Amino acid sequence: MEKTIIVSNRLPVDLKYNEGKLIVKSSTGGLATGMKSVHSEGNGIWIGWSGLTEEVISPEQKTEVNEALAKEKCVSVPLNQYDIDNYYYGFSNAALWPLFHYFQAYTEFELVHWQSYVEVNQKFADVVLEHLNEGDTVWIHDYQLLLLPELLRKKRKNITIGFFLHIPYPSYEIFRTCPWRDELLQGMLGADLIGFHTYDYVRHFISSVERLKDIEINFNEISYGNRIIKVDSFPMGIDYNKYHNAALEHHKYPESSKSELMKNIDFHNKSNEESKLILSIDRMDYTKGIPNRIKSFEYFLNKYPEYKGKVRLVMLAVPSRENVLQYQLLKKETDELVGRINGDLSTISWTPIWYFYRALPFDELIDLYVSSDVAMVTPVRDGMNLVAKEYIATRTKENGVLILSEMAGAAKEMHEALIVNPNNFDQTADCIKEALEMSAEEQKTRLEALQKRISRYDVERWAKEFLKGLKVAKNTVPVQIAQKLVPAKIEEIASDYKKASRKLFLLDYDGTLVGFKNNPAEAIPGQEVYDLLDQINADENTEIAIISGRDRKTLEGWFGNKDYTLVTDHGAWMRKKGEDWAPLDHLKSNWKENIRPVMEAFTDSTPGALIEEKEYSLAWHYRKADAKMAALRTMELKHVLKTFLSNHTLTVLEGNKVLEVKNSNVNKGRAASAIILNSDYDFIFAIGDDWTDEFMFEELPNDAHTVKVGNVKTIANYYIEDNTEVHELLHQITTI
Numbered sequence: 001m002e003k004t005i006i007v008s009n010r011l012p013v014d015l016k017y018n019e020g021k022l023i024v025k026s027s028t029g030g031l032a033t034g035m036k037s038v039h040s041e042g043n044g045i046w047i048g049w050s051g052l053t054e055e056v057i058s059p060e061q062k063t064e065v066n067e068a069l070a071k072e073k074c075v076s077v078p079l080n081q082y083d084i085d086n087y088y089y090g091f092s093n094a095a096l097w098p099l100f101h102y103f104q105a106y107t108e109f110e111l112v113h114w115q116s117y118v119e120v121n122q123k124f125a126d127v128v129l130e131h132l133n134e135g136d137t138v139w140i141h142d143y144q145l146l147l148l149p150e151l152l153r154k155k156r157k158n159i160t161i162g163f164f165l166h167i168p169y170p171s172y173e174i175f176r177t178c179p180w181r182d183e184l185l186q187g188m189l190g191a192d193l194i195g196f197h198t199y200d201y202v203r204h205f206i207s208s209v210e211r212l213k214d215i216e217i218n219f220n221e222i223s224y225g226n227r228i229i230k231v232d233s234f235p236m237g238i239d240y241n242k243y244h245n246a247a248l249e250h251h252k253y254p255e256s257s258k259s260e261l262m263k264n265i266d267f268h269n270k271s272n273e274e275s276k277l278i279l280s281i282d283r284m285d286y287t288k289g290i291p292n293r294i295k296s297f298e299y300f301l302n303k304y305p306e307y308k309g310k311v312r313l314v315m316l317a318v319p320s321r322e323n324v325l326q327y328q329l330l331k332k333e334t335d336e337l338v339g340r341i342n343g344d345l346s347t348i349s350w351t352p353i354w355y356f357y358r359a360l361p362f363d364e365l366i367d368l369y370v371s372s373d374v375a376m377v378t379p380v381r382d383g384m385n386l387v388a389k390e391y392i393a394t395r396t397k398e399n400g401v402l403i404l405s406e407m408a409g410a411a412k413e414m415h416e417a418l419i420v421n422p423n424n425f426d427q428t429a430d431c432i433k434e435a436l437e438m439s440a441e442e443q444k445t446r447l448e449a450l451q452k453r454i455s456r457y458d459v460e461r462w463a464k465e466f467l468k469g470l471k472v473a474k475n476t477v478p479v480q481i482a483q484k485l486v487p488a489k490i491e492e493i494a495s496d497y498k499k500a501s502r503k504l505f506l507l508d509y510d511g512t513l514v515g516f517k518n519n520p521a522e523a524i525p526g527q528e529v530y531d532l533l534d535q536i537n538a539d540e541n542t543e544i545a546i547i548s549g550r551d552r553k554t555l556e557g558w559f560g561n562k563d564y565t566l567v568t569d570h571g572a573w574m575r576k577k578g579e580d581w582a583p584l585d586h587l588k589s590n591w592k593e594n595i596r597p598v599m600e601a602f603t604d605s606t607p608g609a610l611i612e613e614k615e616y617s618l619a620w621h622y623r624k625a626d627a628k629m630a631a632l633r634t635m636e637l638k639h640v641l642k643t644f645l646s647n648h649t650l651t652v653l654e655g656n657k658v659l660e661v662k663n664s665n666v667n668k669g670r671a672a673s674a675i676i677l678n679s680d681y682d683f684i685f686a687i688g689d690d691w692t693d694e695f696m697f698e699e700l701p702n703d704a705h706t707v708k709v710g711n712v713k714t715i716a717n718y719y720i721e722d723n724t725e726v727h728e729l730l731h732q733i734t735t736i
C-alpha cells in the first residue's frame with residue numbers, strides 16, 4: 001500500500017531517560033505540534049531524530065527506544081553528539097536559521113558545520129531509502145534538510161517528493177552570502193513541489209533560483225532537467241478544534257482541579273477589578289522579539305502610567321537551542337531586562353512581568369490562552385507563528401485582542417489583529433492601550449472574522465492542500481520533448497508537401513536561414529540562401545514568409561524586391577505578399593527613453609556588449625562579450641528590466657545571446673496567426689532556432705510541421721542539430 005513518509009529533523013515525540021526509565025513526551029515547536037494530527041491519521045511513518053544521541057543509550061535502550069517509536073509510527077535517524085553539535089547547533093541553527101531570519105551578523109559559516117550538514121542529510125536519506133517503496137510520497141520539512149530532496153531524487157528518479165520550508169525564505173541579497181548557496185538550491189530542486197508559508201517567501205526563492213541557476217521559470221513552475229518543479233504558498237494552520245475544545249473544557253474546570261498557575265491568575269484577577277493580563281508565548285529565540293516586547297511594555301507603562309498596578313505581562317519563554325551562544329546571550333538579556341523592570345516598577349501587590357522560562361504542559365498553556373485579555377505576538381521575523389492562531393482558537397467567549405507583528409508570516413492572513421512593527425515601541429504601546437480599551441463589540445467582530453478563517457484553514461486543510469498540490473506537480477510533465485527529424489519523417493513531410501494545394505513556409509532568419517555571426521550586421525544572406533528561397537517560391541501555390549526579429553530597414557534591404565511575406569521586429573511590422581508594410585498593432589515606443597539608460601549602463605560595464613535600437617524594441621546583444629561575464633550581467637540586467645517593466649505592457653525576450661525589450665502584445669505567434677488568418681493553407685512548415693520562435697510554433701495548427709534548430713527545450717514537433725542542416729532540409733522537402 002502506498003504511504004506518505006514525513007521527514008523532519010525532530011520527531012513529534014521527544015524521548016528522555018530519567019533514572020533509567022524512558023519518558024516519551026510531545027515535542028514543542030510549531031512543526032511538531034502542527035503535523036502531529038496529520039501523521040496520526042495517515043497510514044505512513046514519520047522519520048526524524050528522537051532527541052537522544054547515540055552516545056547516551058545502550059544497545060538495549062536502543063531497542064526499547066525503537067519499539068517506543070514504532071508504537072508512535074515513528075522511525076529514528078541515529079545521530080551522535082558530533083552531528084548534533086555541527087549539523088543541528090552548527091549549520092542549521094548558527095548559519096541557516098539566522099541567515100534566513102535576516103540576522104546576518106549572527107550567521108557563522110563554518111566548513112566543519114557544513115560538512116556535517118551534508119553527512120547528516122545523507123544519514124536521513126539512508127533511513128528514508130530503507131523505508132521507501134515504489135509509489136510512496138515523501139514530505140520533507142524545513143531548513144535542517146535542504147539537501148534531502150536531491151539526495152533522494154538521485155537514487156529514486158520516480159518518487160514523489162514534497163518540501164516545505166517553515167521559516168522565512170530571505171531575499172536573494174541575503175541568501176547569496178551563503179558560501180554553499182548553490183548546493184542548497186540544488187538540494188531543494190530535487191523536490192516536485194516546494195512550499196512556503198507566504199508569497200513573499202515564494203518570490204524570494206524564485207528570484208534566487210533565477211539569479212543563481214539560470215534555469216527557465218514560468219510563473220511558479222521551474223523547468224529543471226526533464227522535470228517541472230512547482231513552487232507555491234501554503235500558509236500553515238493549527239488543529240483548531242483541539243484548541244477550541246480545550247478552551248471550552250477549561251471553562252468547566254471545578255475549582256479544586258485548578259493548576260497552581262491558574263490559581264495565581266485567579267488571584268491576579270481578583271486583586272483589582274480592572275486588572276488585565278497580556279500574554280506572551282514563544283521559544284526563547286532572538287527572532288521572536290522578546291526584548292523588544294518587554295521594552296515596549298515598559299514604554300507603555302511609562303507612557304500611560306494609569307495602567308501601572310492594573311496590567312501584567314505574562315511571559316512564557318520555552319528554552320531552545322541553549323548550546324548556541326546567541327541564545328545564551330538572549331536569555332541573559334531577557335533575565336536582566338525582566339529583573340530591572342520588575343525591580344523598578346513592582347509594588348507590594350503588583351509585579352509588572354510574570355516570567356516563566358520553561359515549557360508548560362498543554363492544559364496550562366490553555367489556562368494561559370483562555371485567561372489573557374490580550375496576546376502580544378511580536379516577533380522581529382517569523383516564518384508563520386502558530387501561537388497567534390492558537391490564541392484566537394481559544395477565545396470561546398468572543399473576547400480578547402491579538403497584537404501581531406507585521407514580520408510574522410501569520411500577519412498575511414490575520415488582518416483583523418492589531419498589526420504592529422515590533423521595532424516601533426511608540427506604536428506598540430498605543431496598540432496595547434487600544435487593545436486594553438477595545439469595546440466588547442469590536443473585539444467580537446474582529447475575533448469572529450479571525451476565527452472563521454483560522455478554523456477553515458486548519459492544519460488538516462493545509463496538509464491536504466499541500467498533498468493535492470504535490471500530486472498535481474508530480475503529474476505536470478514538461479512540455480513534450482521534440483523528436484529528432486529522421487530521413488523517414490523528412491520523406492513524410494515532403495510527401496505532404498507534394499500532395500498539398502496551398503503551401504506556406506514560415507522561416508526564421510538569424511540562426512536558421514543564416515548562421516550566427518558575432519556582429520549581427522555580418523549575417524547577410526548569401527547567394528545560396530537567395531537561390532534556395534527563390535526555388536521554393538517558384539513552386540506552384542507555395543509562399544514564403546520570413547519572420548524575423550530584425551528591423552524593417554534591414555529585411556527590406558535584403559528581401560525588399562522579393563515576392564515573400566516579410567515580418568520584422570518580432571511581429572511589430574508585416575509586409576504581406578503583394579501588399580505594403582503595415583504595423584500589426586498600434587504601438588508606443590516612448591518607453592525607450594527610460595530603458596535605454598539602463599541598457600547603456602550595462603553595456604558600459606560589459607565589454608563587447610552592444611545595444612541595437614529598433615522601431616519598437618531595444619535589444620542588448622552580448623554575443624561578443626566574455627561568456628562567463630555575459631551570463632552574470634545578463635541575469636542582472638534581466639532582473640533590473642523585469643522590475644522596471646512590471647507595470648507596463650512590455651516584456652523582456654531572451655533570444656540567442658540577446659535580451660530584447662518590446663511590447664508584450666507583439667510576438668511571432670501573433671504574426672504567424674495574422675498570416676494564416678482567412679487563408680486555406682493545407683501545408684504549413686515552420687522552422688526557427690530561438691525562444692522567440694516558440695510563440696510561432698505555439699500558434700500554428702496541430703497539423704503544421706514545426707522544427708527547432710538545436711536540441712533544446714521546445715514545443716516544436718521535431719528538431720535538427722544545427723543551422724547547417726537547414727538548407728538541405730528545405731531542399732529535400734521541396735524536391736524529393
Ligand SMILES: O=P(O)(O)OC[C@H]1O[C@H](O[C@H]2O[C@H](CO)[C@@H](O)[C@H](O)[C@H]2O)[C@H](O)[C@@H](O)[C@@H]1O
Pocket residue numbers: 009010028029030031032034142143166167236320321382383384385386
Ligand atoms: O526543533 P527546534 O530547534 O527546537 O525548534 C522548534 C521548531 O522551530 C521552528 O518552527 C517554525 O515552524 C512553525 C510552523 O510552521 C512556524 O510557525 C514558525 O514560524 C517557524 O519558526 C522550526 O522551523 C522547526 O523546524 C523547529 O522544529
Ligand SMILES: O=c1ccn([C@@H]2O[C@H](COP(=O)(O)OP(=O)(O)O)[C@@H](O)[C@H]2O)c(=O)[nH]1
Pocket residue numbers: 027028029030031033034281282283318358359360361365384385386387388390
Ligand atoms: O510550553 C509550550 C509553549 C509553546 N508550545 C507550542 O509551541 C508551538 C510554537 O510554534 P510557533 O509557530 O509559534 O513557533 P516556533 O517555536 O515553531 O518557531 C505552538 O504550537 C505552541 O503551542 C508548547 O508546546 N509548549
